[in-house]
Amino acid sequence: MPFPFTLPTTSAFSFSKYFSSDSHPSLPLSASTYRGVLRDALKRHKRLPPHEQASNLGTILLSLNNYIPYLLAVDAGLGNQPVAGEELDVVLKSTPTLEWRPTISGNSIPGRESARMKIKSLEFEIFFVFQTLGYVQTLLSRASLHPLYSSATSSPTTEQRTLAITTATKHLLSAASLHDYLSIRSEQLPTDSPCVDISKGAFRALSSLAMAEATLLAVLKDDPYPAVVAQDRNKNDKDWMIKAPEIPKVRAHLFARLCLAAAEHASNAHSLLSASSGKGKVDSDLLNYVEDLRRTGRGKACRFFGIDAEIGGQTGTAIAWLQAGKHELKLSGIVDSGKKGLSLGRIKKEWTEKREDKKVEKGSAWGSDAGRMEEGRVLEMLEKKWNKMNDTINTQVIPPIGPLMASMPSGREIHSLKPFVPPTLEVSVLESMRAPPDRADDYGSDLSSDDERNEQEPVGAFPGTKGDYSSSSNYY
Numbered sequence: 001m002p003f004p005f006t007l008p009t010t011s012a013f014s015f016s017k018y019f020s021s022d023s024h025p026s027l028p029l030s031a032s033t034y035r036g037v038l039r040d041a042l043k044r045h046k047r048l049p050p051h052e053q054a055s056n057l058g059t060i061l062l063s064l065n066n067y068i069p070y071l072l073a074v075d076a077g078l079g080n081q082p083v084a085g086e087e088l089d090v091v092l093k094s095t096p097t098l099e100w101r102p103t104i105s106g107n108s109i110p111g112r113e114s115a116r117m118k119i120k121s122l123e124f125e126i127f128f129v130f131q132t133l134g135y136v137q138t139l140l141s142r143a144s145l146h147p148l149y150s151s152a153t154s155s156p157t158t159e160q161r162t163l164a165i166t167t168a169t170k171h172l173l174s175a176a177s178l179h180d181y182l183s184i185r186s187e188q189l190p191t192d193s194p195c196v197d198i199s200k201g202a203f204r205a206l207s208s209l210a211m212a213e214a215t216l217l218a219v220l221k222d223d224p225y226p227a228v229v230a231q232d233r234n235k236n237d238k239d240w241m242i243k244a245p246e247i248p249k250v251r252a253h254l255f256a257r258l259c260l261a262a263a264e265h266a267s268n269a270h271s272l273l274s275a276s277s278g279k280g281k282v283d284s285d286l287l288n289y290v291e292d293l294r295r296t297g298r299g300k301a302c303r304f305f306g307i308d309a310e311i312g313g314q315t316g317t318a319i320a321w322l323q324a325g326k327h328e329l330k331l332s333g334i335v336d337s338g339k340k341g342l343s344l345g346r347i348k349k350e351w352t353e354k355r356e357d358k359k360v361e362k363g364s365a366w367g368s369d370a371g372r373m374e375e376g377r378v379l380e381m382l383e384k385k386w387n388k389m390n391d392t393i394n395t396q397v398i399p400p401i402g403p404l405m406a407s408m409p410s411g412r413e414i415h416s417l418k419p420f421v422p423p424t425l426e427v428s429v430l431e432s433m434r435a436p437p438d439r440a441d442d443y444g445s446d447l448s449s450d451d452e453r454n455e456q457e458p459v460g461a462f463p464g465t466k467g468d469y470s471s472s473s474n475y476y
Contacts, residue, residue: 001142001145001213001216001293001296001367001370001371002138002141002142002145002168002172002210002213002367003138003209003213003286003289003368003370004139004142004366004367004368005103005104005135005138005139006103006135007042007045007046007060007103007132007135007136007139008042008100008101008102008103008128008131008132008135008197009039009042009043009046009100009101009116010038010039010042010098010099010100010101010116010128011039011098011099011100011116012036012039012443012444013032013035013039013096013098013443013444014028014032014441014442014443014444015027015028015029015031015032015035015074015441016028016029016032016437016441017093017094017441017444018092018093018094018095018096019074019078019090019091019092019093019096020090020091020093021077021088021089021090021091022089022091023077023087023088023089023434024077024088024089024430024433024434025433025434025435025436025437026432026433026434026435026436026437026438027070027073027074027077027088027090027433028074028437028441029437029439029441030070030433031067031070031071031073031074032441032443032444033443034063034066034067034070035067035070035071035443036443037063037066037067038060038063038064038066038067038129041059041060041063042060042063042132044056045059045060053139054139054142054143054146055143057136057139057140057143060132060136061133061136061140064129064132064133064136065423067129068129068130068133068422068423069423069424069425070425071122071125071126071129072126072422072423072424073088073424073425073430074090074122075122075123075126076088077089077090078090078092078122083424083425083430084424084425084426084427084430085427086427086430088430095120096120096121096122096125097118097119097120098118098119098120098124098125099116099117099118099119100116100117100119100124100125100128100197101113101114101115101116101117102114102117102195102196102197103135103197103283104196104197104202104282104283104286105195105196105197105281105282105283106281106282106283106284107283117194117195118194119194123189124193124194124198126185127182127185127186127193127198128197128198130178130181130182131178131179131182131197131198131203133178134175134178134179134182134206134210135175137171137172137174137175137178138171138172138175138210138213140168140171141167141168141169141171141172141175141213142168142367144164144165144167144168144171145164145165145168145217146366147160147164148161148164148165148227148230149230149366149367149374155227155230155231161221161227162221165217165220165221166221168217169214169217169218169221169415172210172211172213172214172217173210173211173214173415173417173418174420175206175210176207176210176211176214176417177207177417177418177419177420178420179203179204179206179207179210180203180204180207180417180419180420181419181420181422182198182203183200183203183204183207186198186199186200186203187200196281196282201272201273201275202272202273202282204272205268205269205270205272205273205290206269207417208265208266208268208269208272209265209266209269209290209293211262211265211415211417212262212263212265212266212269212293212294212297213262213293214415215258215259215261215262215265215297215413215414215415216258216259216262216293216296216297216300216371218258218414218415219255219258219259219262219300222251222255223255225303225378225381225382226374226375226378228381229374229377229378229381230374252304252305252307252308252311253304253305253308254412255300255304256300256301256302256304256305256308256408257301257409257410257411257412258411258412258414259297259298259300259301259304259411260297260298260301260408260409260410260411260412261297261411261412261413261414262293262297262411263293263294263295263296263297263298263301263411264410264411266290266291266293266294266297267294269290270287270290270291270294273286273287273290274287285368288368289368289369289370290370292369292370292371292372293370293371295328295329295330295370295372296329296370296371296372296375298325298328298408299325299326299328299329299372299375299376299379300325300375301325301408302321302322302324302325302328302404302405302408303321303322303325303375303378303379303382305321305404305408306318306319306320306321306322306325306382306386307382309321310386313394314396315386315389315390315394315396316390316396316397316398316399317396317398317399317404318386319383319386319387319390319398320398320399320400320401320404321401321404322379322382322383322386323383323398323401324401324404324405325375325379326376326379326383327401327405328405329372329375329376329379330372331372331376331379
């Protein structure tokens with residue numbers, strides 16, 4: 001948590017080949033220059049190992065922020081709209097052709113990277129660029145949260161934990177605003193998108209997904225139980241005594257409703273992604289993550305309802321809420337905390353946890369289950385403790401979980417979505433572009449890493465034998 005998006009890559013492109021400006025002749029060249037910097041940054045980022053990509057996100061963010069004002073200036077000039085109070089005159093010479101590689105669309109051939117897609121509209125270029133900015137904001141939130149889950153170092157202090165969660169929440173809310181901006185902007189486009197990545201449904205779904213993740217982080221900031229479980233599993237932790245977690249009764253009920261609101265956002269995102277109107281289907285990893293996030297939100301809500309009941313002295317009802325939480329997480333039939341010894345379910349669970357810990361240490365696609373296993377550990381810890389209390393101190397009947405789950409209230413929002421304000425060029429920059437360009441715009445002639453290589457090998461072919469499978473072969 002949050003989802004580990006893959007940043008797209010793009011082809012070379014020259015604005016001067018397709019656009020011209022009599023009022024600001026240097027604008028197309030400037031746009032090509034900053035787009036070339038972004039393209040190179042995305043290409044280098046893709047080649048980095050997973051553990052180094054997080055530290056490179058700042059470079060991608062800077063390249064995007066530098067390019068976006070020029071891209072929007074060209075778009076405003078085409079529509080005869082002023083920029084910073086100045087009139088821009090941009091003329092379309094021919095239909096632009098750009099290429100972007102989709103990253104949330106399902107691959108037609110499993111195990112092979114999706115091919116780049118040709119787009120013939122500047123509006124689709126804007127969609128891909130802003131979508132990439134939203135992905136970067138989500139990945140920055142992941143980078144902020146990584147120390148909370150890493151077992152390679154000692155557990156962070158309360159202040160460090162709060163700062164990390166606050167920073168991650170800020171990035172997620174920025175991502176939600178970006179996707180919402182694209183959703184509103186895409187409604188003005190009469191044609192359908194060429195792929196799922198930049199479809200109207202995907203924009204709304206990713207905005208809901210970011211809101212769900214930000215809502216759960218608001219709960220995580222004041223939820224002591226995940227930190228206790230992580231601290232107990234961290235071998236490098238130096239604290240020999242861990243204070244028992246405490247949550248006031250009023251806040252427990254509030255946290256439960258916040259978790260239900262997050263689950264509702266995730267459910268909305270899942271339905272939008274499943275019924276996306278773009279060409280192709282959404283990647284199954286993203287769909288599974290959104291479904292796991294919905295289950296995690298409802299599982300957390302059941303835990304907080306259980307804490308609320310336990311504070312009120314209803315230990316039996318509290319245990320039933322924990323069982324309901326495990327049912328929501330689909331963990332009720334995998335592990336039975338009351339049984340000791342080895343079992344297939346326990347071995348599978350331990351192996352899954354060790355694999356997830358290795359992902360966290362390597363900095364790769366950790367958290368792909370949206371915190372479902374982590375919440376399962378918290379439920380097991382509380383269930384073991386409360387069962388022991390219920391068996392020895394005050395024995396109470398554990399009610400069935402069906403009526404409890406049916407009585408859950410609606411969710412409650414904590415974050416409000418702020419409208420995204422696109423950046424604009426400064427007046428001094430616009431005035432400097434009234435001069436003619438000082439060099440030729442040759443960015444469109446650069447070959448990308450994909451163009452420098454020959455076309456991909458046919459499926460099942462031995463490397464180096466592509467020519468034998470070509471239709472233009474002289475075999476006969």
